[in-house]
Amino acid sequence: MSTYTSIEILQNPAEQAVDLAQNVWKRFRRHRGAIVGMILFASLALLCILAPLSPYDPEKSNLAEKFQPPSATHWLGTDALGRDLFTRIIYGGRISLAVGGIAVAISLLIGVPIGALAGYYGGTLDSILMRITDAFLSLPSFLVLILLAAILREVEIPFFQRNNVFTISFVIGILSWMTFARLVRAAFLTLRELDYVSAARALGSSDGRIILGHILPNGIGVVIVEATLQLGYAIIQEAGLSFLSFGIQQPTPSWGNLISTAQDHFIKYPWLAVFPGLMIFLSIISVNYIGDGLRDAFDPYKVLERVGEYT
Amino acid sequence: MTTFIARRLIQTVALLFILSIILFALVNLAPGGPLSAYGGRRIRPEKIELLKRQFGLDRPLPIQYIYWLAGNDWIQIDSDSDGVTDEPGTRKGILRGDFGFSYRTREPVLHEIGLRLPNTITLMGITMFTAIAIAIPLGIYSALKQYSFFDFFATTFSFAGQAIPEFWLGLLLILIFYAWLKNPWTGEPLLPSGGMSSLGSGFSLSDRLSHLVLPVLTGALGWIAWYSRFLRSSLLEILPLNYLRSARARGLSERRVVLRHALSNALIPIVTLIALDLPYIFTGAVLIETIFAWPGMGRLYYQAAVERDYPLLMAVLIIGAGFIILCNLIADILYAYLDPRVRYE
Numbered sequence: 001m002s003t004y005t006s007i008e009i010l011q012n013p014a015e016q017a018v019d020l021a022q023n024v025w026k027r028f029r030r031h032r033g034a035i036v037g038m039i040l041f042a043s044l045a046l047l048c049i050l051a052p053l054s055p056y057d058p059e060k061s062n063l064a065e066k067f068q069p070p071s072a073t074h075w076l077g078t079d080a081l082g083r084d085l086f087t088r089i090i091y092g093g094r095i096s097l098a099v100g101g102i103a104v105a106i107s108l109l110i111g112v113p114i115g116a117l118a119g120y121y122g123g124t125l126d127s128i129l130m131r132i133t134d135a136f137l138s139l140p141s142f143l144v145l146i147l148l149a150a151i152l153r154e155v156e157i158p159f160f161q162r163n164n165v166f167t168i169s170f171v172i173g174i175l176s177w178m179t180f181a182r183l184v185r186a187a188f189l190t191l192r193e194l195d196y197v198s199a200a201r202a203l204g205s206s207d208g209r210i211i212l213g214h215i216l217p218n219g220i221g222v223v224i225v226e227a228t229l230q231l232g233y234a235i236i237q238e239a240g241l242s243f244l245s246f247g248i249q250q251p252t253p254s255w256g257n258l259i260s261t262a263q264d265h266f267i268k269y270p271w272l273a274v275f276p277g278l279m280i281f282l283s284i285i286s287v288n289y290i291g292d293g294l295r296d297a298f299d300p301y302k303v304l305e306r307v308g309e310y311t
Numbered sequence: 312m313t314t315f316i317a318r319r320l321i322q323t324v325a326l327l328f329i330l331s332i333i334l335f336a337l338v339n340l341a342p343g344g345p346l347s348a349y350g351g352r353r354i355r356p357e358k359i360e361l362l363k364r365q366f367g368l369d370r371p372l373p374i375q376y377i378y379w380l381a382g383n384d385w386i387q388i389d390s391d392s393d394g395v396t397d398e399p400g401t402r403k404g405i406l407r408g409d410f411g412f413s414y415r416t417r418e419p420v421l422h423e424i425g426l427r428l429p430n431t432i433t434l435m436g437i438t439m440f441t442a443i444a445i446a447i448p449l450g451i452y453s454a455l456k457q458y459s460f461f462d463f464f465a466t467t468f469s470f471a472g473q474a475i476p477e478f479w480l481g482l483l484l485i486l487i488f489y490a491w492l493k494n495p496w497t498g499e500p501l502l503p504s505g506g507m508s509s510l511g512s513g514f515s516l517s518d519r520l521s522h523l524v525l526p527v528l529t530g531a532l533g534w535i536a537w538y539s540r541f542l543r544s545s546l547l548e549i550l551p552l553n554y555l556r557s558a559r560a561r562g563l564s565e566r567r568v569v570l571r572h573a574l575s576n577a578l579i580p581i582v583t584l585i586a587l588d589l590p591y592i593f594t595g596a597v598l599i600e601t602i603f604a605w606p607g608m609g610r611l612y613y614q615a616a617v618e619r620d621y622p623l624l625m626a627v628l629i630i631g632a633g634f635i636i637l638c639n640l641i642a643d644i645l646y647a648y649l650d651p652r653v654r655y656e
Contacts, residue, residue: 146616
């Protein structure tokens with residue numbers, strides 16, 4: 001079959017996606033907080049990407065210059081080993097943001113298929129998958145995170161050496177996919193009953209095509225909003241874990257372990273704890289504002305209400 | 312309702328059973344095995360073999376799991392490792408409340424937990440109470456004065472409050488109230504930076520309270536931000552409803568309309584939310600108790616993780632999971648009880 005029926009042309013998923021993206025962007029732009037958040041987050045990310053431009057080495061110590069207060073040469077001062085704090089913060093940002101991004105990607109990769117299969121097929125498969133989800137939701141996740149990281153810190157297996165970025169992202173990811181599974185399942189439960197899905201089925205589309213091409217694109221909004229919020233959550237989890245010394249290990253900097261090492265000296269040299277924490281704070285708050293804006297953007301009535309075009 | 316509760320309780324048992332298998336497998340399949348750190352002690356390899364036999368760790372995993380779950384005092388074991396099973400085991404299993412002995416202190420795990428739990432309940436109970444006591448008036452006021460300067464301020468605060476990492480906030484508060492601000496009469500730091508009471512002095516209420524201020528503030532801020540925001544939006548949905556207009560038309564004062572008629576409905580979702588959040592407030596104790604050297608469960612768990620004291624870690628995790636499931640059940644029941652429209656089949 002090489003010819004398209006008219007219905008298939010009307011439902012071409014690619015065209016729909018472009019339309020959706022344009023509409024969402026149009027509404028997103030009206031949310032001032034979200035735009036500020038996006039600019040802030042983009043500048044933080046850019047700063048971290050450009051980290052190698054810094055003249056200082058993030059890991060090599062220089063004891064002659066230890067505990068220097070912020071100055072023109074060392075913008076945010078130096079730490080106990082004389083390393084430039086600004087350099088360590090932007091290198092640490094690469095780690096922290098990477099952990100956030102990879103962790104969300106991992107939870108998406110687990111959560112979305114589970115939710116889609118459970119919602120689309122229902123029945124026994126649904127019950128089994130949802131009981132597994134319930135079991136994971138009943139775990140005290142931060143405590144399990146600590147346990148996993150404490151175990152993995154001591155072992156040498158490929159990909160998991162010394163709690164590197166991948167290890168930490170992995171443990172955060174496998175403990176936070178449940179919301180995605182539930183959201184996607186809920187979206188599938190309603191969408192699979194709609195007429196356009198029956199039409200697609202009547203036209204002989206395979207289950208795979210219906211799930212990926214017809215239902216998923218329409219449920220993508222909630223997933224994107226949740227993914228944004230989860231990014232902030234993952235960043236804060238990594239920071240907490242590294243703060244307790246179970247996360248990213250020294251001398252590699254991350255925002256969390258910078259605060260952790262600052263603990264010994266921060267009364268005398270407050271900048272060591274203040275600035276890395278400020279970075280975490282700024283990135284989380286910008287991500288939360290972006291998430292808020294996206295939520296409004298995917299919910300057209302709410303935005304129209306705000307600008308007074310809909311009452 | 313009774314059927315609903317009964318069915319949920321059966322599901323709970325099944326869920327806890329699955330979780331216990333997952334957690335048991337996780338700890339016992341960990342590279343190096345459960346004895347690899349043995350509470351931070353260095354031990355000789357021969358000793359490890361002996362300990363393994365004594366703890367029953369040389370048996371196949373499913374058998375170990377049964378011993379851990381149901382004990383081994385109903386069968387004969389070979390305790391002196393001479394190849395003859397001659398003595399009944401001593402373990403009772405977690406089903407009968409025996410979580411084994413801590414690797415580190417050699418005390419029963421439940422005894423260790425019992426020593427620390429009251430401290431955590433005190434800290435987190437007060438934190439929770441403070442958070443609710445501040446969040447409710449804050450939420451009501453910003454909903455009533457929507458888009459006012461106060462509302463704008465409260466909204467910004469709530470966004471900021473939800474984005475501040477607790478441990479960083481804790482350090483900032485120590486910096487301000489311990490390092491910078493001094494008591495004008497004695498010249499000592501305004502508030503202590505950690506611990507539950509000052510060393511060497513007897514019990515004094517003001518001393519205890521002053522040690523509570525910073526950890527409570529640190530723990531409560533995020534929850535204040537979250538609950539006040541939630542109450543605001545839940546009130547904003549209710550305030551335009553007709554039944555409130557009728558209440559006003561009947562001549563009730565605005566105060567009575569808001570505080571009695573609107574608030575009682577707006578609080579329903581919050582009550583359920585608090586029940587659901589309760590376990591997470593306790594999980595937060597790990598960070599807060601570590602910063603403020605508070606001798607509670609959180610710090611106990613942290614130390615146990617550092618030293619890989621598996622019996623203790625397992626006990627806390629199982630009890631924690633049970634607590635989460637219980638709170639979920641309570642939230643569901645509360646919801647149906649408070650909102651007559653909700654019915655469970």
